Amino acid sequence: MNVIFYIAAIVAILSTIMAISNKNAIHALLYLIVSLLAISIVFFILGAPFIAALEVIIYAGAIMVLFIFVIMMLNIGLEEELEKKWLTPKMWIIPSILAVILLIIFIYALKSFSAQASGHVISPKQVGISLFTTYLIPVEISAILLLAGITGAYHLGKQKKKVIHRFLIKK
Amino acid sequence: MTVTIAFIPALPLFSFLVLSLFGKWLSHKAVAYIGVGSIAISALLTIIAGISFLSASPAQGFFHSTLWQWMNTDGLSVDIAFHLDALSLVFIFVITFVGFLIHVYSIEFIADDEGFTRFFSYMNLFVSSMLILVLADNLLLMYLGWEGVGLCSYLLIGFWYKDPANGYAARKAFIITRVGDTAMIIGLFLLFIQLGTLNTHELMQQVPLKWAEGSPMAVLIAALLLGGALGKSAQLPLQTWLPDAMAGPSPVSALIHAATMVTAGVYLIARTHVLFALAPVVQTAIAVIGALTLLISGFSALTQHDLKRILAYSTISQIGYMFLALGVGAWSAAVFHFMIHAFFKALLFLGAGVVIFVLHEEHDIFKMGGLRKKMPVVFYTFLIGSASLAALPLVTAGFYSKDQILWFAWSSNRGSVWLWLAGITGALLTSVYTFRMIFLTFYGEAKNEPHYKPGPLMLVPLVVLAVLSIVGGFIQLPENFGHIQLFSKLFESIFPETILSRGKSMELIFQLLSAVVSLGGVYIAYLLYYKKSPLAESFEHSAVHDFFYRGWGFDTLYDKVFVQPAVWLSEINKKDFIDSFYNGIAYFVLFYNRLFSSMQTGKIRWYVMAFSVGIIIILTIMFTL
Amino acid sequence: MITVSLEIQILFAFLLFLIGLLGLLVRRNIIFMLLSIEVMFNSAGLVFVLASSRWGQTDGEIMFIFILAVAAAEVSVGLALILQMYHHYKTLDADAMNKLKD
Numbered sequence: 001m002n003v004i005f006y007i008a009a010i011v012a013i014l015s016t017i018m019a020i021s022n023k024n025a026i027h028a029l030l031y032l033i034v035s036l037l038a039i040s041i042v043f044f045i046l047g048a049p050f051i052a053a054l055e056v057i058i059y060a061g062a063i064m065v066l067f068i069f070v071i072m073m074l075n076i077g078l079e080e081e082l083e084k085k086w087l088t089p090k091m092w093i094i095p096s097i098l099a100v101i102l103l104i105i106f107i108y109a110l111k112s113f114s115a116q117a118s119g120h121v122i123s124p125k126q127v128g129i130s131l132f133t134t135y136l137i138p139v140e141i142s143a144i145l146l147l148a149g150i151t152g153a154y155h156l157g158k159q160k161k162k163v164i165h166r167f168l169i170k171k
Numbered sequence: 172m173t174v175t176i177a178f179i180p181a182l183p184l185f186s187f188l189v190l191s192l193f194g195k196w197l198s199h200k201a202v203a204y205i206g207v208g209s210i211a212i213s214a215l216l217t218i219i220a221g222i223s224f225l226s227a228s229p230a231q232g233f234f235h236s237t238l239w240q241w242m243n244t245d246g247l248s249v250d251i252a253f254h255l256d257a258l259s260l261v262f263i264f265v266i267t268f269v270g271f272l273i274h275v276y277s278i279e280f281i282a283d284d285e286g287f288t289r290f291f292s293y294m295n296l297f298v299s300s301m302l303i304l305v306l307a308d309n310l311l312l313m314y315l316g317w318e319g320v321g322l323c324s325y326l327l328i329g330f331w332y333k334d335p336a337n338g339y340a341a342r343k344a345f346i347i348t349r350v351g352d353t354a355m356i357i358g359l360f361l362l363f364i365q366l367g368t369l370n371t372h373e374l375m376q377q378v379p380l381k382w383a384e385g386s387p388m389a390v391l392i393a394a395l396l397l398g399g400a401l402g403k404s405a406q407l408p409l410q411t412w413l414p415d416a417m418a419g420p421s422p423v424s425a426l427i428h429a430a431t432m433v434t435a436g437v438y439l440i441a442r443t444h445v446l447f448a449l450a451p452v453v454q455t456a457i458a459v460i461g462a463l464t465l466l467i468s469g470f471s472a473l474t475q476h477d478l479k480r481i482l483a484y485s486t487i488s489q490i491g492y493m494f495l496a497l498g499v500g501a502w503s504a505a506v507f508h509f510m511i512h513a514f515f516k517a518l519l520f521l522g523a524g525v526v527i528f529v530l531h532e533e534h535d536i537f538k539m540g541g542l543r544k545k546m547p548v549v550f551y552t553f554l555i556g557s558a559s560l561a562a563l564p565l566v567t568a569g570f571y572s573k574d575q576i577l578w579f580a581w582s583s584n585r586g587s588v589w590l591w592l593a594g595i596t597g598a599l600l601t602s603v604y605t606f607r608m609i610f611l612t613f614y615g616e617a618k619n620e621p622h623y624k625p626g627p628l629m630l631v632p633l634v635v636l637a638v639l640s641i642v643g644g645f646i647q648l649p650e651n652f653g654h655i656q657l658f659s660k661l662f663e664s665i666f667p668e669t670i671l672s673r674g675k676s677m678e679l680i681f682q683l684l685s686a687v688v689s690l691g692g693v694y695i696a697y698l699l700y701y702k703k704s705p706l707a708e709s710f711e712h713s714a715v716h717d718f719f720y721r722g723w724g725f726d727t728l729y730d731k732v733f734v735q736p737a738v739w740l741s742e743i744n745k746k747d748f749i750d751s752f753y754n755g756i757a758y759f760v761l762f763y764n765r766l767f768s769s770m771q772t773g774k775i776r777w778y779v780m781a782f783s784v785g786i787i788i789i790l791t792i793m794f795t796l
Numbered sequence: 797m798i799t800v801s802l803e804i805q806i807l808f809a810f811l812l813f814l815i816g817l818l819g820l821l822v823r824r825n826i827i828f829m830l831l832s833i834e835v836m837f838n839s840a841g842l843v844f845v846l847a848s849s850r851w852g853q854t855d856g857e858i859m860f861i862f863i864l865a866v867a868a869a870e871v872s873v874g875l876a877l878i879l880q881m882y883h884h885y886k887t888l889d890a891d892a893m894n895k896l897k898d
Contacts, residue, residue, distance in 0.1 A: 005798050012808075013815065032835070051857050070827075086823075095817075102786070102790070103811075
């Protein structure tokens with residue numbers, strides 16, 4: 001079981017790295033989907049099958065697809081030369097140093113910490129009960145949030161034609 | 172009577188206030204009436220006070236009028252009070268009367284200048300300060316007048332302020348007299364500490380009670396007061412400012428630098444003569460300084476080209492005579508010479524003013540000539556003034572006053588034959604340079620044509636002063652002539668009798684010698700400058716001439732010793748290290764402003780970077796502490 | 797039953813987070829920045845699920861569901877904004893929008 005965890009983890013990390021360093025947008029998104037699938041496997045192993053399914057359906061299936069739609073709508077495949085110009089190896093130095101420093105701090109912080117996984121499998125039924133009894137109000141609120149998101153996205157996505165008053169039109 | 176004394180200085184002061192506050196809205200005519208009228212009324216009041224003083228000699232020999240208490244702190248009690256005795260009477264008569272004539276002259280002289288109102292307001296302030304100086308009851312009020320005349324001198328020398336050379340001359344005058352003023356105020360401090368009062372009358376009574384003759388404190392205070400007098404009266408070593416002060420308009424030179432302000436030193440010494448009598452060293456120093464100054468400036472006057480500079484050096488020289496007289500104890504002779512000198516010197520300066528004005532601001536006498544026929548009134552009055560200056564015998568007032576000084580220089584118990592020799596040489600020099608001036612300016616062929624005929628406002632004062640230069644001397648004739656002692660009788664109650672120590676019967680010989688010397692001087696000038704002798708030419712180009720011309724090198728000396736080091740010192744701190752501290756604060760603030768504002772790039776990635784750095788720092792602190 | 801220690805699991809989540817941060821710092825294209833933000837969201841949710849698995853309770857999973865909802869709303873609004881930006885600036889360069897500078 002541990003081996004599966006390690007393999008899935010390594011696949012996730014590698015594909016995420018490939019995703020962020022890719023020059024082509026579509027390729028990057030596809031790599032990211034691979035990474036999400038690998039994380040979903042990790043969820044399965046941890047004993048959260050419902051979440052694993054949710055990850056694939058919503059995250060990989062809806063959000064990433066949304067990304068792909070927008071990229072295709074914007075038609076930015078032609079901008080690969082720009083990406084080459086922007087993504088020089090020199091750019092990676094300072095962010096890498098910052099990331100390494102953060103990593104070192106985190107490892108140092110984790111040293112004073114140890115626990116074991118419990119290993120229970122949590123079924124969807126338990127999640128459902130918990131959702132609709134203890135966490136009812138957050139559910140309703142997240143529904144309103146999604147409504148706001150829809151309205152906002154619709155409004156912002158509109159492309160208005162500029163209307164000039166007929167008195168201001170230069171003849 | 173006592174109250175009206177206060178009006179004599181108050182009227183010009185009031186007129187100054189009116190002219191300086193409201194002068195902008197007054198017409199030239201109104202300004203002239205106010206400016207000259209206030210002096211006229213003061214002169215009138217002076218004459219009334221004089222008549223009342225002379226006809227009914229008041230008790231104690233003076234009038235006193237206290238206006239109000241100025242200050243009373245910690246033992247120093249000073250009032251605004253005026254004290255009119257014979258000495259002040261002579262001085263205020265000269266100041267108001269000659270001042271009035273000069274003001275009338277100025278109406279025409281300064282008529283076209285845009286600073287017309289300013290001129291009259293400054294002149295009135297000057298007359299008021301000078302009157303306060305001589306009428307003051309105590310030394311502090313006198314010092315107020317002293318400073319006031321110094322200020323007005325500065326303002327009026329630099330009257331045409333647009334030319335920076337005039338400003339430089341004004342500053343030079345102010346700074347040099349300041350050196351003297353500082354010595355004087357230290358003297359006043361010491362007097363107060365020692366005697367507890369600054370009232371002149373009380374001081375003169377207490378000083379001989381406190382110190383014996385020759386006591387060091389008396390010598391010190393007398394020397395300090397002498398320093399003050401030297402500065403204002405332009406004697407050695409503080410004499411370099413007066414020739415440069417000729418940058419001011421001619422009426423200013425006439426009033427301030429001939430008749431009145433430069434004689435303030437004489438007044439001071441005469442007023443505090445009791446103190447000087449207690450310090451024989453200082454008194455001898457006064458005589459020696461007077462003698463040296465009159466010789467040095469006499470030689471310098473011989474070589475000058477500028478008409479007004481000749482007259483300036485001549486003033487220094489004549490005041491040297493007054494100092495000589497004070498130094499040998501001939502008090503009333505000094506005051507008599509002051510009065511006569513005021514008349515003829517003011518006349519000469521006013522006449523010079525007319526000549527310069529009429530010749531398009533030409534100052535060089537070598538470029539003038541032949542004005543005798545073109546301006547007869549000016550010529551004759553100028554001639555009378557010069558004759559009085561050169562002390563031509565018997566007819567001019569100058570003869571009587573100068574002869575008295577020379578006689579006392581030899582015969583007084585503090586005089587000596589060397590002082591007399593210096594005086595007689597000075598008289599010869601005076602004669603030569605005066606008539607050199609006359610021959611070069613008025614005789615010979617005309618090199619410059621006058622473009623303007625002077626009007627009555629300019630000519631009448633000249634005539635009045637010319638008459639006074641002749642007639643003024645007849646009130647004091649020497650013992651073997653007519654023995655008229657009108658003048659010295661006035662001072663009986665103030666000054667002690669001059670003690671003669673030798674040769675009472677030899678007075679006639681000395682008078683003959685003075686007469687011969689002055690006439691001889693005229694003849695020498697006639698030979699050199701009228702007949703155009705080649706000696707004069709060779710003298711002009713000699714090195715000695717250059718030395719005399721530059722005032723015996725005093726200016727250069729002072730420049731090297733005082734001015735250059737002071738300028739060098741101030742150049743060191745040019746960037747002003749205190750200022751740089753505040754500049755540094757501003758600089759740092761700006762620096763950090765630029766630094767922090769350059770962090771607002773507007774780029775998203777930059778802000779994310781800032782976040783991460785912040786997160787790192789916070790986490791580090793959280794996990795390690 | 798996996799016996800990997802919790803530290804390693806959390807470290808794995810943190811590594812994913814760091815990679816997302818790296819991507820955010822390095823890339824200039826707005827789309828990629830949004831992508832990196834999604835990666836960071838995901839890793840945060842992973843930590844919650846790890847916690848829920850450790851204690852055997854449902855709370856962490858519920859939290860993950862809410863995170864998912866928020867991420868979805870945020871992505872949709874963000875992409876709409878990107879559309880507006882592209883329409884206005886005609887480029888996807890993040891540095892083009894620097895009008896807030898000093």
